[in-house]
Amino acid sequence: MTEINIRGIEIRTLLAKAKVQSVIHSQDPDEFNGHHLEFEAFLEAQALGYQEYRTRVIEDVPGLFIGEPGLIEAWRMGWSSAAELDEIRHCSSCQTAAGDPCPYHG
Ligand SMILES: [Zn+2]
Structure with missing residues (x-):
C-alpha cells in the first residue's frame, strides 16, 4: 500500500476527532469532551510549525x-518561536551577554 503523506493530515484528523467527541459528549459535562484532543492537535500544529521552520523547506x-x-495560529506560533530562537542564536549581543539575552531580545 502506498503511504500518502499530506502535510498536517494527522493533525487535521485529530482536530476533527476532537470536534466529533465534543458533540457526542456535549450533553455530559463530566464526561470526556474532546478538549484534550483539541489541545493535543494545537500542540502538534505548533510543533509542526517549529519543525518546518527548522527544515526551511516550507x-x-x-x-x-x-x-x-x-x-493556523498554533502553526504560526511554532514557526515564530523557532525563528526567534534562531535569531537569538545568531545575535552577537546575545552571545556576548553570557546566557542572558541582549536588551533587544530580552
Ligand atoms: Zn540579541
Missing part, C-alpha cells in the same frame, strides 16, 4: 489547516 501554513484558525 514557509506557509499547511493547506489542510485552512478554515481552522486555531491550527
Whole structure:
C-alpha cells in the first residue's frame, strides 16, 4: 500500500476527532469532551510549525489547516518561536551577554 503523506493530515484528523467527541459528549459535562484532543492537535500544529521552520523547506501554513484558525495560529506560533530562537542564536549581543539575552531580545 502506498503511504500518502499530506502535510498536517494527522493533525487535521485529530482536530476533527476532537470536534466529533465534543458533540457526542456535549450533553455530559463530566464526561470526556474532546478538549484534550483539541489541545493535543494545537500542540502538534505548533510543533509542526517549529519543525518546518527548522527544515526551511516550507514557509506557509499547511493547506489542510485552512478554515481552522486555531491550527493556523498554533502553526504560526511554532514557526515564530523557532525563528526567534534562531535569531537569538545568531545575535552577537546575545552571545556576548553570557546566557542572558541582549536588551533587544530580552
Ligand atoms: Zn540579541
